[in-house]
Amino acid sequence: MLTATFEPVLTKTMQYPESHTLEVYRKHGGYEALAMALQKQPDEIIDMVKRSGLRGRGGAGFPTGTKWGFVPKSTDKPKYMCVNADESEPGAFKDRLICQKDPHQLLEGTLIGSYAIGANRAYIYIRGEFAHEARLLERAIEEARTAGFIGRNILGSSWSCEVTMYVGAGAYICGEETGLIESLEGKRGWPRLKPPFPAVVGLFGCPTVVNNVETLACVPHIVKLGWEWFSSIGPERNSGPKLYGLSGHVNRPGVFELPMGISLRELIDEHGGGVPGGRPVKGVIPGGASCPVLRGDEIDLPMDFDSLTRAGSLFGTGTPIVMDDTTCMVRAAWITARFFAHESCGQCTPCREGCGWMQRLLWKIETGEGEERDLDTLLSITDQIEGNTICALGDAAAWPTRGFAKKFREEFLQHITERRCPLGGGSLH
Amino acid sequence: MASVKIKVDGREIAVEKGTNLIEAAKNAGVAVPHFCYHPGLPVVGVCRICLCELEGRPKLVAGCATQVEEGMHVITRSAKVADARRAVMEFLLIHHPLDCPMCDKGGECTLQDYTMLMGPARSRFKFEKITWPEEDVGGKLVLNKNRCILCMRCVNLCKEVAGLDEIAVLSRGEQTYIGTVDGRKIENELAGNIADICPVGALTSKDFRFRARPWELTNVSSVCPHCSKGCNITVGYHPRRNEILRITARTNMDVNQWWICDRGRGGFHFLHDPKRLLAPARAANGTSRPVPWKQAILDIAQALRDIIVRHGARAVGVVGSGTLTNEECYLTRAVFKDGLGVSNVDFPPRPQPEVAYKKFTIEGDKDPNARGAALCGVAPGASGLGVRDMMRAAAEGTIKALVFLRGGPLDLFGDPAIVERALQKVDLLLVVDFVPSPVSDRAHWVLPGVTFAEKEGTFTNSNGRVQRIRKVLTIRGDTREDWRILQDLGQALGVLPVTDPDPERIFLRLAQAVPAFSGLSYSTVGELGAPIAAATADVAVG
Ligand SMILES: Cc1cc2nc3c(=O)[nH]c(=O)nc-3n(C[C@H](O)[C@H](O)[C@H](O)COP(=O)(O)O)c2cc1C
Ligand code: SF4
Ligand code: SF4
Ligand code: FES
Numbered sequence: 001m002l003t004a005t006f007e008p009v010l011t012k013t014m015q016y017p018e019s020h021t022l023e024v025y026r027k028h029g030g031y032e033a034l035a036m037a038l039q040k041q042p043d044e045i046i047d048m049v050k051r052s053g054l055r056g057r058g059g060a061g062f063p064t065g066t067k068w069g070f071v072p073k074s075t076d077k078p079k080y081m082c083v084n085a086d087e088s089e090p091g092a093f094k095d096r097l098i099c100q101k102d103p104h105q106l107l108e109g110t111l112i113g114s115y116a117i118g119a120n121r122a123y124i125y126i127r128g129e130f131a132h133e134a135r136l137l138e139r140a141i142e143e144a145r146t147a148g149f150i151g152r153n154i155l156g157s158s159w160s161c162e163v164t165m166y167v168g169a170g171a172y173i174c175g176e177e178t179g180l181i182e183s184l185e186g187k188r189g190w191p192r193l194k195p196p197f198p199a200v201v202g203l204f205g206c207p208t209v210v211n212n213v214e215t216l217a218c219v220p221h222i223v224k225l226g227w228e229w230f231s232s233i234g235p236e237r238n239s240g241p242k243l244y245g246l247s248g249h250v251n252r253p254g255v256f257e258l259p260m261g262i263s264l265r266e267l268i269d270e271h272g273g274g275v276p277g278g279r280p281v282k283g284v285i286p287g288g289a290s291c292p293v294l295r296g297d298e299i300d301l302p303m304d305f306d307s308l309t310r311a312g313s314l315f316g317t318g319t320p321i322v323m324d325d326t327t328c329m330v331r332a333a334w335i336t337a338r339f340f341a342h343e344s345c346g347q348c349t350p351c352r353e354g355c356g357w358m359q360r361l362l363w364k365i366e367t368g369e370g371e372e373r374d375l376d377t378l379l380s381i382t383d384q385i386e387g388n389t390i391c392a393l394g395d396a397a398a399w400p401t402r403g404f405a406k407k408f409r410e411e412f413l414q415h416i417t418e419r420r421c422p423l424g425g426g427s428l429h
Numbered sequence: 430m431a432s433v434k435i436k437v438d439g440r441e442i443a444v445e446k447g448t449n450l451i452e453a454a455k456n457a458g459v460a461v462p463h464f465c466y467h468p469g470l471p472v473v474g475v476c477r478i479c480l481c482e483l484e485g486r487p488k489l490v491a492g493c494a495t496q497v498e499e500g501m502h503v504i505t506r507s508a509k510v511a512d513a514r515r516a517v518m519e520f521l522l523i524h525h526p527l528d529c530p531m532c533d534k535g536g537e538c539t540l541q542d543y544t545m546l547m548g549p550a551r552s553r554f555k556f557e558k559i560t561w562p563e564e565d566v567g568g569k570l571v572l573n574k575n576r577c578i579l580c581m582r583c584v585n586l587c588k589e590v591a592g593l594d595e596i597a598v599l600s601r602g603e604q605t606y607i608g609t610v611d612g613r614k615i616e617n618e619l620a621g622n623i624a625d626i627c628p629v630g631a632l633t634s635k636d637f638r639f640r641a642r643p644w645e646l647t648n649v650s651s652v653c654p655h656c657s658k659g660c661n662i663t664v665g666y667h668p669r670r671n672e673i674l675r676i677t678a679r680t681n682m683d684v685n686q687w688w689i690c691d692r693g694r695g696g697f698h699f700l701h702d703p704k705r706l707l708a709p710a711r712a713a714n715g716t717s718r719p720v721p722w723k724q725a726i727l728d729i730a731q732a733l734r735d736i737i738v739r740h741g742a743r744a745v746g747v748v749g750s751g752t753l754t755n756e757e758c759y760l761t762r763a764v765f766k767d768g769l770g771v772s773n774v775d776f777p778p779r780p781q782p783e784v785a786y787k788k789f790t791i792e793g794d795k796d797p798n799a800r801g802a803a804l805c806g807v808a809p810g811a812s813g814l815g816v817r818d819m820m821r822a823a824a825e826g827t828i829k830a831l832v833f834l835r836g837g838p839l840d841l842f843g844d845p846a847i848v849e850r851a852l853q854k855v856d857l858l859l860v861v862d863f864v865p866s867p868v869s870d871r872a873h874w875v876l877p878g879v880t881f882a883e884k885e886g887t888f889t890n891s892n893g894r895v896q897r898i899r900k901v902l903t904i905r906g907d908t909r910e911d912w913r914i915l916q917d918l919g920q921a922l923g924v925l926p927v928t929d930p931d932p933e934r935i936f937l938r939l940a941q942a943v944p945a946f947s948g949l950s951y952s953t954v955g956e957l958g959a960p961i962a963a964a965t966a967d968v969a970v971g
Contacts, residue, residue, distance in 0.1 A: 364556075
C-alpha cells in the first residue's frame with residue numbers, strides 16, 4: 001500500500017560498501033545539498049523545513065522548522081547546534097545506524113541546520129557506549145574538514161562552521177536536551193528548568209538548537225528534493241520518510257526506512273517477517289520504552305505522531321518492541337520501570353522517589369507477593385509523578401507503567417490472586 | 430521597577446516584575462510551601478512542593494521557578510495543588526527514617542512542619558528503606574543522609590556564597606546523595622550556615638546538637654561581637670541553665686543578608702569560661718583579694734585623684750576598647766576626657782587578615798565597634814598620646830596611672846618589652862575586663878565587666894550602621910555592666926553630675942553630644958539598625 005511507491009532516501013547509500021566514507025557519500029550526491037543551501041538565505045532554509053512538515057525524530061515530534069525559527073536573529077551571542085546522538089531509549093537503535101553507515105549524511109544535515117540558525121559551531125553529543133560509531137564520526141569530521149565542508153569559509157561562502165564531537169559517559173538523561181547541554185558544559189547531566197528554552201538560553205547561556213540525528217539526516221534531502229516532496233510522504237502533519245527500529249519477537253528485527261504513517265501491523269508482519277513460530281502478538285511498545293504499550297488487538301493503526309497519541313500511546317522514536325504471548329507483561333513493566341529508576345537523574349522528588357517505588361511494587365507483584373491495593377498504589381504513583389517533574393523522564397517512567405497496568409490489568413490481577421507469575425517470568429529479561 | 434497586577438487565590442495584588450510566585454503569594458498573605466527555594470540561593474526547583482496552578486494552564490508550575498506576569502491568576506488552594514503537595518510529601522517520606530524523637534532538627538524542621546500540615550498520616554511504602562551511615566563532613570557539621578531531601582541548599586551555599594565546591598551531589602536516581610568532594614572535610618568558614626538553612630535534620634551543628642530542643646531556647650536578637658561587619662544574630666539561650674547554646678544568623682539585607690561566619694556562630698563559648706573575672710579585686714605584693722564594689726570604686730577614684738593632683742591629668746593614660754558599646758565609649762570620653770581633662774585617650778586596633786568569600790567577607794577589623802569608639806571620642810585629645818606612646822611614656826615614668834577598659838596580650842598595646850615596663854612602673858594600673866589577661870595579671874585593681882551578651886547597648890559597624898546588642902544572660906557573680914562601672918567611677922570622681930539607669934538613656938545623651946548619632950534613639954535603631962548621620966559618615970572613617 002503506502003510503501004509501494006516509496007523510495008528510501010535516508011538509507012539509500014547504506015547498501016554500498018564503505019558507505020561511511022566521504023568518497024562513497026559524494027559519489028551518490030553527498031554535500032550537494034550543502035552547496036545548494038549556501039546559495040540560499042538562512043531564512044529560506046528554515047522556511048523550507050517548516051513547509052516540509054518535518055517533526056523531530058528524537059521522541060517529542062516538535063516541528064523542526066518552528067524550533068529553528070525560535071532562535072533569536074538579533075543577538076550578539078554565538079549560537080550553537082547540538083546533535084543529539086545519545087540514543088539510549090530501550091528499543092531505539094536507528095540513530096546508531098546513521099552514525100555507523102552514513103555519518104556524512106548527518107554531518108551535511110548538521111551543517112545545513114547550523115547555517116540556517118546562524119551557528120558557527122556544532123557539537124555532536126554521542127552516547128558513550130557508541131565507541132565504534134564515535135570513531136567513524138570522528139573520521140568523517142576529519143574528512144569533511146579536509147574537503148572544506150567544515151571550517152572557514154565553507155565552499156567559498158562567508159560562513160564558517162566547526163563541528164566537535166563529545167562522547168557522553170553513559171546516562172540516558174543526557175539525551176534530554178537540557179541534560180545534554182549541562183553535560184556538554186562539563187557538569188552533571190541534570191535537566192534544566194524550562195523556561196528559558198535552549199533556543200534562547202542554551203549551551204553556555206547562548207541560543208541553541210538540539211536536534212536528533214535522524215531529524216538532521218532528513219534535512220539534506222528536503223533541500224535537495226524540495227519540501228513538497230517531503231511533505232507528500234505520509235499523513236498530513238506527520239510527513240516524511242522514517243527509520244523504524246523494530247525489535248522483540250519478530251523474525252527480522254532491524255531498521256526499516258518506510259514512510260511515516262505505515263501500519264504497525266504491516267511493519268511487523270511484512271517488514272519484520274512476523275512473530276517467530278507464528279505466535280500471536282500480545283503487546284507492542286510502539287515507540288521506545290517510554291511509550292505506553294498497545295495490546296495485540298490494537299496494532300492496526302498508522303505509525304505516526306498523531307495516530308498514536310489518539311490511541312493513548314506515543315509515537316516516540318518510532319521504534320516498536322514486539323512481545324508475543326509468552327511475555328509476562330508484569331515483568332515487562334518491571335524491566336521498563338527498573339530502567340527508568342536507574343536512569344532518573346535524582347534531581348526532582350517525584351521522579352527520584354516515585355520510579356524506585358514503582359519498580360519495587362512491580363517486582364512485588366511479579367514475584368507473587370502483590371496485593372490488589374499495590375496495583376492501586378502503583379497507578380496513583382503514576383498520577384503523582386506525571387506532569388510534576390522538571391523533565392519528561394518522570395512522565396516517561398509513569399506512562400509505560402500505567403499503560404501496562406491498565407492494558408493488562410487482568411494479568412496483573414492474576415499474578416496477585418495466583419500468588420505467582422502465571423508465565424513463569426516470561427521471556428523478556 | 431515596574432510592577433504587574435496578578436491574582437493569588439482570587440486576591441488582586443500588585444507585585445514587582447521578576448518576583449516569583451512564592452514571594453508574590455507571600456505579599457498576598459498566602460504561604461506557598463517550599464524546601465529548596467531560599468531567597469539567598471539560586472533557584473533549583475527540585476523539591477516540587479511549591480507546585481501552583483495557573484489559571485488556564487493544564488500543568489502545575491513550580492512557584493519558585495515561575496515569575497509573575499501581568500494578569501496571571503495563581504491558584505494555591507485547588508484540589509490539584511493539594512494532591513501534588515501531598516504526593517511530594519509522601520515521596521519525600523518513603524525513605525525517610527521518621528526519627529523525629531531523636532532528630533536534632535525536631536521542632537524547627539520544615540519537613541516535620543509540613544507533614545503535620547498536609548502530609549499523609551501513614552505511608553503506603555512497605556519496603557525496606559535505603560539507609561546511610563552518619564558522617565562527619567567537617568565544617569562542624571554532621572551529615573545524616575537518611576533525612577536528606579536533596580534540596581541542594583548546602584551545595585549551593587558553598588558554591589554560590591562561599592564560592593567553593595566543597596560539597597556536592599553524587600550518584601543518581603534514588604541513590605543520589607550529598608557528599609563532600611573526594612571525602613575531604615568542608616573547610617570554609619561559612620559552612621555553619623548550612624545548619625541554619627538545611628530544612629531537615631540532615632546537616633546539623635556538632636556544636637549545638639543534642640544540647641537542647643529548640644523550643645527550650647529563648648531567642649534574642651543581637652549583633653555579633655567578633656568583627657566590624659556587625660552581622661545580625663539570634664542568640665539562643667536556655668533560661669533555666671542561664672546558658673547560651675547557639676548563635677544563628679538573623680537576616681539583615683543591609684549587613685549580612687542571611688549569613689554569618691563560623692567565628693561568629695561559635696564565638697560564644699568564652700562567655701561561659703570558668704576563668705571569668707567575677708569580683709572586683711585589689712592586688713598587692715603578689716596576692717589578690719576581693720574588695721566590695723563600693724570600696725573599690727572609692728579607692729580607685731581616690732588613687733586617680735591623687736595622681737592628677739600631684740602630676741596633672743597628663744600623667745593619666747586611658748586605653749579604651751573597640752569592643753565596648755557606643756554608650757560605654759561615650760562614657761569613657763565623658764568621664765576621662767571631658768571630666769578629668771585627660772587627653773591620653775585611645776584604643777588599640779585589632780587587625781587580622783580579611784577573608785573574602787564569593788559573596789561574604791569576614792572583615793579584618795576584629796573590633797565590633799571601632800567605628801563607634803572613634804566617633805564617640807575614644808581618641809587622643811589635644812596633644813594627647815596614642816596607645817603606643819602612652820606605653821612609652823609610662824615606661825619612661827611620665828604617665829603614672831593607666832586605665833585599661835579591656836586587657837589583652839601585651840603586644841596588642843605596643844612593643845611587649847615596653848608594655849611590660851610600663852605596667853610595672855605605673856603607680857596605678859586599673860583593668861576592667863571579663864577574663865584575666867597578661868594585663869590584668871599585672872594590675873593593681875581589676876574590675877569585672879561583662880560580655881556582649883550580658884548588657885544592652887549599641888555597636889556601630891564599619892559601614893556606619895548603629896545596631897543594638899541585647900542582654901541575654903543574667904549577670905554572673907559580682908560582675909557589673911561596663912557602662913555602670915564607668916558611671917560609678919564618674920560619680921566617685923565627681924565628674925558625672927547625672928547618671929542614667931539604662932543604656933537607652935545614655936544613648937539619648939550620646940545622640941545629643943555626638944553629631945553622627947544625632948536624631949537616633951533605640952526606637953529608630955530598631956531590630957535592624959540605622960545608619961549614622963550621612964554628613965558625619967566621611968569624617969568618621971578617617
Ligand atoms: C529522558 C529523555 C531522554 C531523551 N533522550 C534522547 C535521545 O537519546 N536522543 C534524542 O534525540 N532525543 C532524546 N530526548 C529528546 C530530547 O530532549 C529532544 O527533544 C530532542 O533531542 C530534540 O530533537 P528533535 O526535535 O530533532 O527530535 C530525550 C528526552 C528525554 C526526556
Ligand atoms: S524528572 Fe527525573 S530525570 Fe528529569 S529532572 Fe526530575 S529526577 Fe531528573
Ligand atoms: S563576619 Fe564578623 S560580624 Fe559577621 S559573624 Fe563573622 S565575625 Fe561576626
Ligand atoms: S521550592 Fe520550588 S521546587 Fe523546591
